[in-house]
Amino acid sequence: MFNASLTHKRIFVVGAGGIGCEVLKTLAASGFRHLTIIDLDTIDVSNLNRQFLFRKEHIGQSKAHVSRSVLLERYPDAHIISYQENVKSPRFNLQFYQQFDCVICGLDNVDTRRHVNRMCIISGVPLIDGGTAGLTGQSKPVLKGKTECFDCTVHAAPTHYAVCTIRASPTQPVHCIVWAQMLYNLIFGPPESNFNNALDDGEKATPLMVPIWKVCQATNGVVSEKDRVDLWKRAIDVFTCSFSTELKERNEVLDKNMVQAKPILDLLKGDLDVTTLSPDTCSSIDETFVENLAVHTLPQLAKTFIRTFYDLSIRQLTQHPTQDTSVLFDKDDSLALNFIYAASSLRSINFNIKRETRHSVKAIVGNIVPAVASTNAVVGGLTVLELIKFLTISSPLQNDLCYTVVQMRESNHRLLSASAPADPNPECPTCSLTYHICDLNPSISLKNFVDSYIRGTLTIKGDFSLSVSTPSLRVLYDSEMEEEFPLDKSLSALGVADTTLVLLDQCCDTDTPVSCGIYFSLPQPTPQKRTTVSGGLPKEEKTMKTH
Amino acid sequence: MSNKDLKSTVYDRQVRVWGANAQSLFENSHICLVNASASGTEALKSLILTGVGAFTVVDGAVVTEADLGKNFFVEEADLGKSRATSIVEHLKVHNLFLKPENAIAVHEDPIKLLKTSPEFYSKFSLIIVSSCPSDILNEFTAFCANTDIILINVRNYGQLGIVQSFVKEQCIFDSRITPPFTDFRISNPWKELRDLAESLQPEKLDASDHGRMPWLVLMINALDLWEKQKGKRTISYQERKEFEEMTTQWQKAEYEKAVASHDPSKGNLDFQFSPPFENLDEGMRNIHRLAKVELPDETTHLFRLLEEREARMKTVFDPQEPELRQRFWVLTAALRDFVKANNGLLPVSPTIPDMVSSSLFYGKLRQTFAAKANADAQQMLELTSAYIPATGTGEPLLVMTFEEVYNFSTKAGMTLCLNYAPILTLTEKTESEANAARHSNLATMIGEVPDQVMDYFSLYEPEHNAVWIPLVAAADIFRQRHNRFPGQANSGDVVSEAVDNPRHAAVVSKEDFEKDVEDLRTIVQELCKQKGLSLSIASSDLVRETVRFAGGELHSVSAIVGGVVAQEAFKLLSHLFLPLDNTFVYNGLPGVVFTGKL
Numbered sequence A: 001m002f003n004a005s006l007t008h009k010r011i012f013v014v015g016a017g018g019i020g021c022e023v024l025k026t027l028a029a030s031g032f033r034h035l036t037i038i039d040l041d042t043i044d045v046s047n048l049n050r051q052f053l054f055r056k057e058h059i060g061q062s063k064a065h066v067s068r069s070v071l072l073e074r075y076p077d078a079h080i081i082s083y084q085e086n087v088k089s090p091r092f093n094l095q096f097y098q099q100f101d102c103v104i105c106g107l108d109n110v111d112t113r114r115h116v117n118r119m120c121i122i123s124g125v126p127l128i129d130g131g132t133a134g135l136t137g138q139s140k141p142v143l144k145g146k147t148e149c150f151d152c153t154v155h156a157a158p159t160h161y162a163v164c165t166i167r168a169s170p171t172q173p174v175h176c177i178v179w180a181q182m183l184y185n186l187i188f189g190p191p192e193s194n195f196n197n198a199l200d201d202g203e204k205a206t207p208l209m210v211p212i213w214k215v216c217q218a219t220n221g222v223v224s225e226k227d228r229v230d231l232w233k234r235a236i237d238v239f240t241c242s243f244s245t246e247l248k249e250r251n252e253v254l255d256k257n258m259v260q261a262k263p264i265l266d267l268l269k270g271d272l273d274v275t276t277l278s279p280d281t282c283s284s285i286d287e288t289f290v291e292n293l294a295v296h297t298l299p300q301l302a303k304t305f306i307r308t309f310y311d312l313s314i315r316q317l318t319q320h321p322t323q324d325t326s327v328l329f330d331k332d333d334s335l336a337l338n339f340i341y342a343a344s345s346l347r348s349i350n351f352n353i354k355r356e357t358r359h360s361v362k363a364i365v366g367n368i369v370p371a372v373a374s375t376n377a378v379v380g381g382l383t384v385l386e387l388i389k390f391l392t393i394s395s396p397l398q399n400d401l402c403y404t405v406v407q408m409r410e411s412n413h414r415l416l417s418a419s420a421p422a423d424p425n426p427e428c429p430t431c432s433l434t435y436h437i438c439d440l441n442p443s444i445s446l447k448n449f450v451d452s453y454i455r456g457t458l459t460i461k462g463d464f465s466l467s468v469s470t471p472s473l474r475v476l477y478d479s480e481m482e483e484e485f486p487l488d489k490s491l492s493a494l495g496v497a498d499t500t501l502v503l504l505d506q507c508c509d510t511d512t513p514v515s516c517g518i519y520f521s522l523p524q525p526t527p528q529k530r531t532t533v534s535g536g537l538p539k540e541e542k543t544m545k546t547h
Numbered sequence B: 001m002s003n004k005d006l007k008s009t010v011y012d013r014q015v016r017v018w019g020a021n022a023q024s025l026f027e028n029s030h031i032c033l034v035n036a037s038a039s040g041t042e043a044l045k046s047l048i049l050t051g052v053g054a055f056t057v058v059d060g061a062v063v064t065e066a067d068l069g070k071n072f073f074v075e076e077a078d079l080g081k082s083r084a085t086s087i088v089e090h091l092k093v094h095n096l097f098l099k100p101e102n103a104i105a106v107h108e109d110p111i112k113l114l115k116t117s118p119e120f121y122s123k124f125s126l127i128i129v130s131s132c133p134s135d136i137l138n139e140f141t142a143f144c145a146n147t148d149i150i151l152i153n154v155r156n157y158g159q160l161g162i163v164q165s166f167v168k169e170q171c172i173f174d175s176r177i178t179p180p181f182t183d184f185r186i187s188n189p190w191k192e193l194r195d196l197a198e199s200l201q202p203e204k205l206d207a208s209d210h211g212r213m214p215w216l217v218l219m220i221n222a223l224d225l226w227e228k229q230k231g232k233r234t235i236s237y238q239e240r241k242e243f244e245e246m247t248t249q250w251q252k253a254e255y256e257k258a259v260a261s262h263d264p265s266k267g268n269l270d271f272q273f274s275p276p277f278e279n280l281d282e283g284m285r286n287i288h289r290l291a292k293v294e295l296p297d298e299t300t301h302l303f304r305l306l307e308e309r310e311a312r313m314k315t316v317f318d319p320q321e322p323e324l325r326q327r328f329w330v331l332t333a334a335l336r337d338f339v340k341a342n343n344g345l346l347p348v349s350p351t352i353p354d355m356v357s358s359s360l361f362y363g364k365l366r367q368t369f370a371a372k373a374n375a376d377a378q379q380m381l382e383l384t385s386a387y388i389p390a391t392g393t394g395e396p397l398l399v400m401t402f403e404e405v406y407n408f409s410t411k412a413g414m415t416l417c418l419n420y421a422p423i424l425t426l427t428e429k430t431e432s433e434a435n436a437a438r439h440s441n442l443a444t445m446i447g448e449v450p451d452q453v454m455d456y457f458s459l460y461e462p463e464h465n466a467v468w469i470p471l472v473a474a475a476d477i478f479r480q481r482h483n484r485f486p487g488q489a490n491s492g493d494v495v496s497e498a499v500d501n502p503r504h505a506a507v508v509s510k511e512d513f514e515k516d517v518e519d520l521r522t523i524v525q526e527l528c529k530q531k532g533l534s535l536s537i538a539s540s541d542l543v544r545e546t547v548r549f550a551g552g553e554l555h556s557v558s559a560i561v562g563g564v565v566a567q568e569a570f571k572l573l574s575h576l577f578l579p580l581d582n583t584f585v586y587n588g589l590p591g592v593v594f595t596g597k598l
């Protein structure tokens, strides 16, 4: 039924993680022999419970390269190319996508999934997107103009909490964890983490709640003995202030609708005098399985907070000479996680909120998606089966049963449910657009681009604005306020390059959706034929419409 | 990193799904795979990755070209070698913590072994019979019937995937159904909750408090007012509007009174909150929660099973049973006594949803629920002791911790027990009365089959997909007569020839194909007559479709059903989630799924 015809199909597998490993194995075992794999990540211990192409000896190596070599051992006749790169890199441009019969995407982050989705819409290459969380998962085909794309539905943005809840009246464990994370970023994070940080009082800032780099500096990567003594004192002061003094002040000015906070120092009385602690006597909790799930005592938490504050201060000062070189909190940073665990637990005690284990704190701060081998196996299998049906059955879309969105449910009556994919959303910011592929060299001036390409080639009439969507949305040009834009500057000076997507909005009303996209795709330079564009008149133009 | 730390890191992502308890249950399980087909190997792979502590593969076959074509976990070098050994060697590396003696290959015919030394199979927690004809499956079904061994059958037949499970009695501590069972006790608050609500009645509130009142408290008070006015605590669908109107007026009037009598020396009024209040909206969205919550059917059924058990065994506690089951029934007996002592109410769960509220009120409400959940669990703990016998020296045979009882009692609406019927193949040698009822149930599900295959599936009733059970049974009968599956060219390898792969053995010629279709049609007809199924099955194109599958496995379908089997194994071994009961049939081409009790 399905066979030799699959050997020559070229498949691009984005992500060699849980779903990627399953998809690659199932593709190869089903007869596919032309595979391209991309994954930026390296293999981590926590992958080994499901990513079966990898073993302990591969830890630290590239997922893409290792999966390639493991597959080649089993299928020596396969042609496999692997990239340890970010799929958003400009080298994975339109021409790159167009060489494939299908793209399979098994990623866990929304941003990259959206990028791959957009590239598939622009290039017209079919995409099958797979995803899992715990015991549930889904596999969904995206065919430009025929089915819903990834952007047709809005994907939940991370939850934001009201500043006053975080600062003054937490009621849930997560509020305390967010607070602890903010405290970490304020003191140990890079400068950008201080913007919109609810704990940053700016001008009024207590001298304690400031980035550690404003307190002291390492000289040649060494923190002096005197500074170390000060940092230890500072750790105790931050502890005292955050969990006791500041809250006592708060309790005094409290409106009666707010819960009285319990100062930690009052609770600690008799059990521990923090001022007597020294770096030699004060140890942190360990990261072991038992510790991960344990409920720690108040003195243990207090010591852990002070110890990790001190260790982090020294580590940040020695490893990151200036605040600019620091990085945001990372869930795999064990020391930072201990700090956040201790800080959030102490705050939970302040407000009489249920405490989370270190294990759960990690899940909450790290946005960790639970993952199980069996679910990936099912989704990987469904994805490849959908692909085989798509590639082997002629005019498949006439029979809408062939395309299924499959979801697995952990405790539902039916283990798998299949349905015909939804129609594209006409309001979709991605697939409802018409895309023009522009091969102009971006060295042309903005004026030239507007006059000869937009008004000339695309024959756009009336008012319009242009914007660039990467890295963040910004306006490039607006015909109603032409004088405000640097018309003589080249497009490249304005941030347009090969693979840039320029959005053209033909309506002056900014609330209405963009009407088309212009994708810059430069001809690949070849020795014989060099592209030189002068004067900005397009030499060749391909237009692709969504319908 | 110590071994223990390494282990916790490796299994971190999945422990987040089922918890450390379930993980240790897996690590103490011994799983047996009968016949290392592609689907069975895929299932075993997921189980080994997940950390199952021991596994045995029983397979008398050697690795063939056909295996290379559809099974990822064999390679060229394995050709001609024991399939059991090859699979074990390739899979064992996927559990870093596996003791070498716990990865066992048995190069023997599984059925011969079952007949000569059945005790060999008694040590397993779970037996997976994979892509075996139903005569082999029937033997294992009979073997497992009176044991505590879980049996899962997985079959990949062309584009079909079939999974069937059996376990004598499945005790489920937390079904994790979504949405979870909840009773906020609005219609019948316990004393402390009632006291809290009374202290927060609208007439007792300051102006700024009205908008900060959790809807749950507001609704308890509104329901009291309703009862005063109507003499009843129920609100019919038609009365909802009236109830909302009453509450709105009440809240508004009390708010205005409070504004008028506001004492300016206590500070300015906070006009952030003025009517209409959001809490009333939230309350009206939850209006269905104002009704008295009945005991879930699953719980009633559970208590009935408990009674039957007591009548049968004259006791709740059975020292012969596995400890997990002992605990389950002792806790269930305590739960029954709790419900009796508490007017038909289940213990309280401490979880309340997020709602518009001041942190003070929300905190008080949460503490009221938490305290009650603790008190109820404490009562449950005391009730368990009546069911735990003591040893000669007076020590209890089972020690219950508060934590364990708390976990059970706060999930009380989501505990249940399933009793499975033996796996139905339609090729059973002896017919029981119970099976006759099952056949007629199957006949109803399948109904009449139209001639055209696509007509049948475009109707899209998932029950129809059960039609593959008699069709695959007929193919098995065909195989017994011809020593090959319909559509398969040569006899020989029982379950390994695949149509999907360039390396598979040849399929039959066109004339032979038509002959196989007719032969199979006759068998289907006999079978349908015998079991009371519609004869239209035999005349339909589905027979031809079955011959096209030629008994082979497709890797992608094997991967899917293999994953499904592993998921079911996790549910059954962990005693969490709602497992399949008892049959799953997946047809990969149209993507149609049947899940039901056969």
Ligand SMILES: [Zn+2]
Residues within 6 Å of the ligand: A148, A149, A150, A151, A152, A153, A424, A425, A428, A429, A430, A431, A432
């Ligand atoms: Zn779209």
